[in-house]
Amino acid sequence: MLFRLAYYSTNLIKRPTNPAQSELRKLVLSAGTKNRDRGITGGLMFNRNYFAQVLEGDQTSVSDLFCRIAKDTRHRSIVIVHASIVDGRMFEHWSMGLAEKTETAEKLNSKFGLDNGFDPTKMTASELSNYVFEMISLEDHLITVPISTPD
Numbered sequence: 605m606l607f608r609l610a611y612y613s614t615n616l617i618k619r620p621t622n623p624a625q626s627e628l629r630k631l632v633l634s635a636g637t638k639n640r641d642r643g644i645t646g647g648l649m650f651n652r653n654y655f656a657q658v659l660e661g662d663q664t665s666v667s668d669l670f671c672r673i674a675k676d677t678r679h680r681s682i683v684i685v686h687a688s689i690v691d692g693r694m695f696e697h698w699s700m701g702l703a704e705k706t707e708t709a710e711k712l713n714s715k716f717g718l719d720n721g722f723d724p725t726k727m728t729a730s731e732l733s734n735y736v737f738e739m740i741s742l743e744d745h746l747i748t749v750p751i752s753t754p755d
């Protein structure tokens with residue numbers, strides 16, 4: 605059964621001195637490969653304060669992955685905003701985007717009424733998933749791992 609889970613959390617990763625070797629970049633490249641092997645798609649957004657992630661795939665695989673992610677010490681105060689069986693995927697790939705200082709982020713923040721920048725505590729579950737989805741569809745400076753899925 606196809607399952608979608610969305611959460612946000614507090615980002616504990618310190619700002620990198622060299623963005624090319626940043627902890628986030630490493631995290632995303634390794635997570636993307638692992639997700640591809642498990643047929644998991646979705647998107648991860650971050651800014652200096654928050655992470656927000658949508659995960660889609662087989663119910664057991666998404667659940668297992670989320671339990672692992674929840675133990676990761678690079679974030680805390682995880683809030684699940686959505687978890688349900690869905691008819692189809694929203695996301696074709698697994699990607700990560702930065703939710704601040706880009707033109708796309710500014711456009712989306714204004715569209716979603718986020719005057720002080722990306723803040724998942726002020727968003728509904730569907731706004732959060734849509735924000736992640738739109739960011740990933742519009743932004744071309746993302747780290748994306750292509751995934752081929754049967755569904």
Ligand SMILES: Cc1cc2nc3c(=O)[nH]c(=O)nc-3n(C[C@H](O)[C@H](O)[C@H](O)COP(=O)(O)O)c2cc1C
Pocket residue numbers: 631634635636638639648655657669672673674676678679
């Ligand atoms: C915000 C956040 C999102 C993450 N997303 C994923 C993910 O989508 N897929 C993944 O494999 N690991 C993800 N990770 C990393 C996992 O928490 C974990 O470190 C990784 O799966 C390696 O686990 P392992 O050592 O048990 O294999 C994420 C970590 C954080 C902090």
